[in-house]
Amino acid sequence: MKTLLLGAVALGLAVTGQPLSASAQETGGEQFVLISHAPDSDSWWNTIRNSIALAADELDVTVDYRNPPTGDLADMARIVEQSTAAQPNGIIVTIADFDVLSGPIRAAVDQGIPVITINSGTAEQSAELGALMHVGQPEHEAGRLAGIRAKEGGATSFLCVNHYITNPASVERCQGFAEGLGVELGNQMIDSGLDPAQVQNAVSAYLTANPDTDAILTLGPNSAEPTIRAVAEQGLGGDDIVFATFDLSPAIAQAIRDDVIDFAIDQQPFLQGYLPVVFLTNYSRYGVIPSNDVNSGPGFITVDNLDQVEALAGEYR
């Protein structure tokens, strides 16, 4: 039995070998924690995990990635409290739910821990919590910049395929696009639902009823992929119509290559992990930090930079 217990201790020491040396403070390498709301199964966050590992390596700091294994935000709040108790040099956290997280985040700020918020939440919420800055993609602005781009392509009216109408951010994307295009949103946004066949039919019906539509915005792979089929079915594509979408998937990449989709709007998650580590490190070492929020997106993926994006997909893009 004794050997069994010793074995357990040995295993534990092996697993957590790094902190045994407790080297961080001694060598001057700062310690940061990034806390996301994503469950273990969410692969999107891999990009951010890779980006903080890269930044940690380059700057000689330690960045721990923490997340609630099942995505339970109440568990996330406990992780924020835990991280605060460990007094790191800085905390990077998403505002997945303002109600649940505002207490723990504000407690961290009030104890003098520098906090940068990323990804979910808005710059306003970030400021209200007393965070140093917010690094994310403002949805309205992303839509607006995409709208301006579509206008340069000659578009004057558009269709916004909204597959997630209950999410306020989705509506903001459509409104921003309308503003960038310089038109009223009006009836140009449709609630397509999630079912691929239903999305495709809704888009076909709209395009048939409104044949002079010259731009389409989809809000992610769920609405983009059926819309690609609907557009092909109608014989549109190429220069007939400006087709823009949020986010990237293999099918979207192929459609960009085939000249069906003109550009994809990328929130560039890499920057949401990399930049906060850089900012917090410099804030800790030299007391300097930019005074404004950072828009990590929108970045645009077109046929010109598609090769690089595809080569790094899942790793840094």
Place this chain on the structure above:
Amino acid sequence: MSAATDERIQTRSRLRSAMIRPELGAVCGAILVFVFFFAIARDSGMFNLQGTMNWTVVSAQFAIIAVGACLLMIAGEFDLSVGSMIGFSGIVIAILSVQWGWPVWAAILAAFAVAIAIGALNGFLVIRTGLPSFIVTLAFLYILRGLTIWLSILTTRQTIIGGVAPLAEGDWLAWLFGGKLFGGLFVWMAENDWIATYTRGARTGQPIVDGIPMVIMWALALIVFAHILLTRTRFGNWIYASGGDAQAARYVGVPVNRVKILMFMFTAFCATVFATCQVMEFGSAAADRGLLKEFEAIICVVIGGALLTGGYGTIVGAALGALIFGVVQQGLFFAQAESSLFRVFLGTILILAVIFNTYIRRMITGER
């Protein structure tokens, strides 16, 4: 001399009978875990007041559901719907108070009533159909989770319902779940510079830990209640008998069905206590709360030395199991371990605990 010794009774030294108890494994495990984390994470803030409060609260949450799961497991049944029940009860409270405008105390009482009724239904189905509780409650794991998501989307078009906090202010029953005790004591300690205070912001000078959360009091109260129930009352004996051998228990007049149904109701009660504390603390309910909590409860109970087949186990063991679970989960964060390895650790501890507990049980019962 010959009158005093009865050959049918095996003699044991007093030390041995005091030491060899079902929770021995959990006691050793708890000591080991504390020694381990004290060795590797001493300087990380894990054992200052704030860090201690963090893992204590997490352990207390585990303990609340572990107590219910422990009694039910001793009575010979499982409840896999605990996690879904946590999500469901929370959403019921939020919908009734935020959407329907009920006073918060009424919403809480209604959630308890609904949850306990579902617990009774679970028990009734198990008893009536004779199906394994594993299957029946697995069905409710899905049914309740589905209902929770459907109800919240139906009423608010969202899966997170916020806005409970302002309604709960000043509510007597809400305080019982989300309040904090001994606030004055902590302010006094802060004034004497014994504990850390906020250094800036609106709460400058106030203690960072400003009281004992009610979730800890609930955990303690439930542990004491269940321990006395199990060890000092006739009903406690019935629980052991129902789980040990239900048929034999029936022959000697134990109302096995009633005991089991009551234990299902108690498990649902514990899940709702967990949910209510959570909703009152964070001010919102979400449809995905409590995912996988049923297994975490069972893990705590098994680490604590209870037998999956029923009839054997202690509340003290389950409480220590919850403590071990909470300390390991949060402690690995303090130790800056790679978080993906948490489950590796948990699985290892579980296997070690079960092996050790089996060894102890054989020593106690004399089985080979």
